[in-house]
Amino acid sequence: MMALLLKSYQSLLRGSAVPRRSMAAARETAGSSKKSLDLFYDVVSPYSWFGFEVVCRYRQIWNIDLHFRPVFLAGIMKATGNQPPATLPKKAEYLNMDILRVAKYYQVPVQLVSDFFGTVIQKGSLPAMRFITAVDASQPQYVEPISRELWMRIWSRDEDIVKPESILAAAEKAGLPLEDARKILEMSNSPEIKNRLKETTDQALKYGAFGLPSFVFHVNGKPQLIFGSDRLELLGSLLGEKWHGPVPTASKL
Numbered sequence: 001m002m003a004l005l006l007k008s009y010q011s012l013l014r015g016s017a018v019p020r021r022s023m024a025a026a027r028e029t030a031g032s033s034k035k036s037l038d039l040f041y042d043v044v045s046p047y048s049w050f051g052f053e054v055v056c057r058y059r060q061i062w063n064i065d066l067h068f069r070p071v072f073l074a075g076i077m078k079a080t081g082n083q084p085p086a087t088l089p090k091k092a093e094y095l096n097m098d099i100l101r102v103a104k105y106y107q108v109p110v111q112l113v114s115d116f117f118g119t120v121i122q123k124g125s126l127p128a129m130r131f132i133t134a135v136d137a138s139q140p141q142y143v144e145p146i147s148r149e150l151w152m153r154i155w156s157r158d159e160d161i162v163k164p165e166s167i168l169a170a171a172e173k174a175g176l177p178l179e180d181a182r183k184i185l186e187m188s189n190s191p192e193i194k195n196r197l198k199e200t201t202d203q204a205l206k207y208g209a210f211g212l213p214s215f216v217f218h219v220n221g222k223p224q225l226i227f228g229s230d231r232l233e234l235l236g237s238l239l240g241e242k243w244h245g246p247v248p249t250a251s252k253l
């Protein structure tokens, strides 16, 4: 396991992880019947969690080749001059209701955080998103469960996601062996991983992202961006697929 981990880290250092976009373009031109969909997300964002869970549910139904693209939301906000919506008091009031309604409707166990400013704005998510990026570079099969466990911490149980022990606890819950998790945590502070997260964030910005979740798919080689977990019906329609509600297995297909 560790040998595998080191091998993928070495290949990352050699730069073999860089041309990820050209791989997606190649998949499209190869005429694969699977539709490629990039999901740009940050675990600091509860709406990203909604989008993440619903597209995971639709992966088989829509025959999607789903690519998790961890990014840094604060970087997107800074680069675009956007503000987290909840920093506007009236919006924050509304969002506190909206998030709980959507959580129930989408069946994702989101709860409000007790200290929005301290948790989301001040602490943020940089160490967590660097860790997910390092997992993506070394053991990508864990990106989905680790992202989910980090969301469970911050947006369901109101727990920390930036301390090393918090990240390791999430990794353990996701089934990543502790020894691997420690190595990946160390690797997450390397310039390569910092750059990789920055590159993915820049890529989202190039597609036109200003917030999260952002979904990108390609039509005739042209990227199409969709913002929001409330635009999944539209996303399905653009992919030529049918929307069966946020919990498709529970509905009549």
Ligand SMILES: N[C@@H](CCC(=O)N[C@@H](CS)C(=O)NCC(=O)O)C(=O)O
Residues within 6 Å of the ligand: 044, 045, 046, 047, 048, 082, 083, 084, 085, 210, 211, 212, 213, 227, 228, 229, 230, 231
């Ligand atoms: N209506 C969208 C809202 C998504 C949203 O508010 N995302 C936040 C992060 S949690 C964001 O990046 N907002 C940027 C903006 O609203 O301009 C949804 O339902 O998903």
